[in-house]
Amino acid sequence: NAGVTQTPKFQVLKTGQSMTLQCAQDMNHEYMSWYRQDPGMGLRLIHYSVGAGITDQGEVPNGYNVSRSTTEDFPLRLLSAAPSQTSVYFCASSQLSGSGETQYFGPGTRLLVL
Amino acid sequence: EDQVTQSPEALRLQEGESSSLNCSYTVSGLRGLFWYRQDPGKGPEFLFTLYSAGEEKEKERLKATLTKKESFLHITAPKPEDSATYLCAVHATSSGTYKYIFGTGTRLKVLA
Numbered sequence: 239n240a241g242v243t244q245t246p247k248f249q250v251l252k253t254g255q256s257m258t259l260q261c262a263q264d265m266n267h268e269y270m271s272w273y274r275q276d277p278g279m280g281l282r283l284i285h286y287s288v289g290a291g292i293t294d295q296g297e298v299p300n301g302y303n304v305s306r307s308t309t310e311d312f313p314l315r316l317l318s319a320a321p322s323q324t325s326v327y328f329c330a331s332s333q334l335s336g337s338g339e340t341q342y343f344g345p346g347t348r349l350l351v352l
Numbered sequence: 353e354d355q356v357t358q359s360p361e362a363l364r365l366q367e368g369e370s371s372s373l374n375c376s377y378t379v380s381g382l383r384g385l386f387w388y389r390q391d392p393g394k395g396p397e398f399l400f401t402l403y404s405a406g407e408e409k410e411k412e413r414l415k416a417t418l419t420k421k422e423s424f425l426h427i428t429a430p431k432p433e434d435s436a437t438y439l440c441a442v443h444a445t446s447s448g449t450y451k452y453i454f455g456t457g458t459r460l461k462v463l464a
Contacts, residue, residue, distance in 0.1 A: 242395075271452065273454075278456065279456060280356065280439070280441075280453070280454030280455050280456045280457070281396070281439070281441075281454040282454070283451070283452050283453075286450055286452075288450070294449070294450065296450075296451075296452070297451075297453075328395050328396070330395075339383075339384055339386075339401055339443065340398055340401070341386065341398055342398065343388075343395030343396045343397070343398075344395050345394060345395050346393075346394070346395050
């Protein structure tokens with residue numbers, strides 16, 4: 239299993255450009271989430287999904303869109319990039335097992351918005 | 353307001369010097385408390401989930417405990433490879449909303 243994969247690893251954008259951060263998991267997990275991590279702050283939840291076709295907002299959803307057309311993929315779209323969106327973005331997936339919820343994170347995408 | 357606070361922010365230990373990291377939380381609708389390890393430039397790596405006060409879990413030199421207001425991550429006889437940032441998070445639901453709130457982490461450095 240590859241686990242949770244994210245592409246690209248690093249991206250530079252100009253203010254106003256749009257892009258999609260890709261996330262895929264091969265563990266058949268129902269739950270998938272996107273977080274951003276900024277210095278001095280904890281990871282903050284952007285959007286999440288509890289299954290294909292179902293998404294909801296997290297703590298900091300403004301400026302981002304998501305969709306979940308398949309169990310495996312959960313892309314994050316930046317509609318019009320702003321310097322405040324410079325961050326490291328992590329995708330995660332979760333399963334509910336007999337021993338409790340286990341959450342797996344991808345390696346992250348480092349985004350710089352100029 | 354839902355909040356997760358970790359202390360200390362940073363900790364330096366000599367190899368073999370045991371210590372504890374603290375995670376205090378205020379949240380309604382707690383469903384679980386999680387500990388992760390994060391190495392520089394990488395995503396968080398899952399360590400433990402705790403669900404109820406009094407619960408304890410162990411993995412190698414790490415032991416996590418939970419009370420109604422806080423959790424501790426005890427590190428026994430640490431080694432240099434235990435150096436990392438340790439993150440605490442709580443999972444809560446309220447009126448059908450899914451919350452996952454992280455602390456800012458404790459940066460642990462273990463010296464040989």
